[in-house]
Amino acid sequence: MSKFIFGPVNSRRLGRSLGIDIVPKKTCNLNCVYCEVGPTTTKGIARDFYVSWEELKPEFYEVLQKKEFDVVTITGMGEPTLNKNLPDIVQGIKELIDKPLVLLTNALLLTVPEVRREVLEFSIISPSLDAVLQEDFERIDRPVIPVTPQTIIDGLAALRKEFSGKIWLEVLLAQGYNHSPEAIAALQEAVKKIQPDKVHLNSVGRPPLTAMKEKFAESVQPLSMEQLEAIQQKLGDCAEIIASKRQTITQKQKIDNLPENILQYLKRRPADQEEIAQGLNVRSQEIGDILTQLCQNNHIQKKIHEQKVVFFTDVG
Ligand code: SF4
Structure with missing residues (x-):
């Protein structure tokens, strides 16, 4: 069973993305209401030595023999820049493959010059700036931890000067949380300062496991497409809406050990049958029986959320 590597999954933005988790669940310096991983349990800003390249390497070699993918995405069931082994992991991967390397980060630690130096070898950095x-x-x-959005914006503006790759700023908008006229005007100013290559407007697309566990999921709702389009217009040409753009499965992919892949997928985020099929690039009909079986064996659970049947591995 893969401990650190999952997918490739069909990413809305990146194509076939091989994900690598480099911090344990759920180590983060934020505790976002929309988080799909679940509430933050290991809190704090202190970086530490989590998974190392030596531990990752055997799994990565095995994946290279068996799987096809377009990009490698460093992520985590938490914030990946909290792992002090990040530079070694980046170097190890780059020595083995010549594909784009992507970092998904909440950007808090990009306020630290040393951490910014560690991420310069990525091809794409997608930092979040929700508010x-x-x-x-x-x-x-x-x-x-105490932090201001202005500090994060300053860190991202500094990154823009130092980093020659692409910066795709991701803004996740949730109904009633962060899309007032004042909030969008402030975002416009921040975008001017950061100068990202793209701004990706996202909304709550998957069941927010954190809010579900804390019993306030009903208050974390997506924006409508009309609301997103109005914000996109204000932000200009660099802004794209990435919410709810489901990709079409163009070819049937053979996935070895589909039940295990489904479990790995659900371990990272709750999802309905259609989304699992999209993520794993298999036809929806192929996984219906497997999901039933996994539920019967108590490996996963299901629940109605937003009028959909959503599958999970560990909702209490
Ligand atoms: S969404 Fe990302 S940044 Fe926010 S709590 Fe979850 S892992 Fe941390």
């Missing part, structure tokens, strides 16, 4: 107003930031991202 520029302090009050919104505290409501949606719920930092577990």
